[in-house]
Amino acid sequence: xxxxxxxxxxxxxxxxxxxxxxxxxxxxxxxxxxxxxxxxxxxxxxxxxxxxxxxxxxxxxxxxxxxxxxxxxxxxxxxxxxxxxxxxxxxxxxxxxxxxxxxxxxxxxxxxxxxxxxxxxxxxxxxxxxxxxxxxxxxxxxxxxxxxxxxxxxxxxxxxxxxxxxxxxxxxxxxxxxxxxxxxxxxxxxxxxxxxxxxxxxxxxxxxxxxxxxxxxxxxxxxxxxxxxxxxxxxxxxxxxxxxxxxxxxxxxxxxxxx
Numbered sequence: 001x002x003x004x005x006x007x008x009x010x011x012x013x014x015x016x017x018x019x020x021x022x023x024x025x026x027x028x029x030x031x032x033x034x035x036x037x038x039x040x041x042x043x044x045x046x047x048x049x050x051x052x053x054x055x056x057x058x059x060x061x062x063x064x065x066x067x068x069x070x071x072x073x074x075x076x077x078x079x080x081x082x083x084x085x086x087x088x089x090x091x092x093x094x095x096x097x098x099x100x101x102x103x104x105x106x107x108x109x110x111x112x113x114x115x116x117x118x119x120x121x122x123x124x125x126x127x128x129x130x131x132x133x134x135x136x137x138x139x140x141x142x143x144x145x146x147x148x149x150x151x152x153x154x155x156x157x158x159x160x161x162x163x164x165x166x167x168x169x170x171x172x173x174x175x176x177x178x179x180x181x182x183x184x185x186x187x188x189x190x191x192x193x194x195x196x197x198x199x200x201x202x203x204x205x206x207x208x209x210x211x212x213x214x215x216x217x218x219x220x221x222x223x224x225x226x227x228x229x230x231x232x233x234x235x236x237x238x239x240x241x242x243x244x245x246x247x248x249x250x251x252x253x254x255x256x257x258x259x
Contacts, residue, residue: 010202010213019051027070029053146232146243148217154241157201157216163238164223175199183222184210 022029029050036046061068161167161177170179171192181194183205193207204213212222221231236243 010204014213015051015054016047019047019054022054023047023050026054026057028057146229146236147245148228148232150245151232151236151241151243152201152215152217155216155235155239156198157196157203157219158198159239160216160220160235161196170194170196181205181207181210183212 019029023033024030032053033046033050036049037043041049057068158167161170164182166179166182167177169182170177172178175198177196177198178192179194180190180192183194184207185193191207193210194203194205196203201216202214203219205211212218214222217228217231217235220226220235221228224231224234226234232243235241
């Protein structure tokens, strides 16, 4: 087995660096790496397993809307203590203890933890209303919100680089352009550490003291030292872009003549 070359190289690079850090600071990932190395697994292969483990942890946090519990994540792979002898009789001693989850049921990223049912509270009058929106749901319809993906689809990194006067300082005639990094080399006299892919609309600085990378919105935020939200509003105002799909539909409806 080998790691697939499909997907974004930038995302894989981020995950690789995150896994290297997790081996030192994430107990569950560190234990996994130690177990694999002890069995004779090659270092780079073990690191690939740690990258997958880290994705499972991220998915678990996202799916459960709960903060990451390092102690819980680590104890999932520790030996389960035996149940007290008084819990089982001789007749059912061969049956598994239903209160002790199996390793497959608690494997990170495969299934959510089984939560206890909520207590039923009886009342004289019960009114059923819409459930509150999850923190993971998109807020594209709320006032002041930004649909970042929709905004990025309207602008290219080539347009941004040209607008800021950085495009002419980059070398290359294809989709890949290289040159001094405009984020840390203000004089433009350094090495060509900066790379921009005009087709994928991404950038990356390979200088060890900079290392910034991302999409066109990330670049705009880094240049102007703004948060993602403020950078999105500033970018939309500069290039006259819409921050929500509803704005475009609303403009068409306003321009449509009544019958």
